[in-house]
Amino acid sequence: MDHEIVGDIVLLAVVTLISVIQNVSFAFKVENESKNQHSRSFQRTGTPAYEKVYTANQNCIDAYPTFLAMLWCAGVFCSQAPAAFAGLMYLFVRQKYFVGYLGEKTQSTPGYIFGKRIMLFLFLMSLAGILNYYLVFCFGSNMEKYIKTISGTISPLLLIP
Template identity: 55%
Template sequence: MYADVMENIFLLVLVTLLSVVQNVFFALKVEKECIGLNSKQHSTAFERLSCANRNCMDTYPTFLAVLWCAGICLSQAPAAFAGILYLVVRQKYFVGYMGQTCQSIPGFLFGKRILFFLSLMCIVGIINYLMLTYGGSDYKEYIQTITKAASTLLLLP
């Protein structure tokens, strides 16, 4: 039984651990910039890093919730793929914020699109479960096929 459970969530666990490592990286960057400052001196680089880190932390619980919900309720592979894309986009957002603020906008918009896709996966998975429970109709295989194809569309700019 343990192997069956791990098989269904392994990719989600991997993406979650990668996101934790990324959060540690962000925190270390902010700490490194903070150590270089005097208490009376505020650099714009520190302000930008701190703001980027706060923004990433604000969306992190939402990301984890929709990642796991989409992976468990519908399909693990497309959810994990979208999760990896989200981490790449979040890295682009963070690095873009270290330059000029306008460089972070593409990462922000792309991240919103990925979160929307994961949220849509959650909703469709829940609706399918309710249809199976109360209506006797299971469309999970069809939906999974569509979701796997649609997840590749996330790569389009």
């Protein structure tokens, strides 16, 4: 495989693999809680603890395809490093959301809101990269350096709660 191409996507692949590990750990938590309620199947109803773990896992699974699509679009079309940073931040926030959901449901709200902000950032990066592609294609004007500079400058601002 060409090292230049691999170098352009390696951070995105690492974030994707970390997200897979996180999904597996969430699934194990659902399985363990299912065993604690002495049921042979994964049901929606059960003990309150099982329902919390199951619902938190389902909520994370529902947003996962959107996250992956935006992560890869932002990284490929705009800039890999800020997209990977935002992806890692999203995984941290998703963990915070999951753990917060297991406590009081209001504890998950900061993680949810923070996650929405990171998804918006990835979406805007993707949009900027795709628009730049069409600017180059149609008008020959390349704004890639500016877009990468702006996204690299803005990405640390994701740390502000």
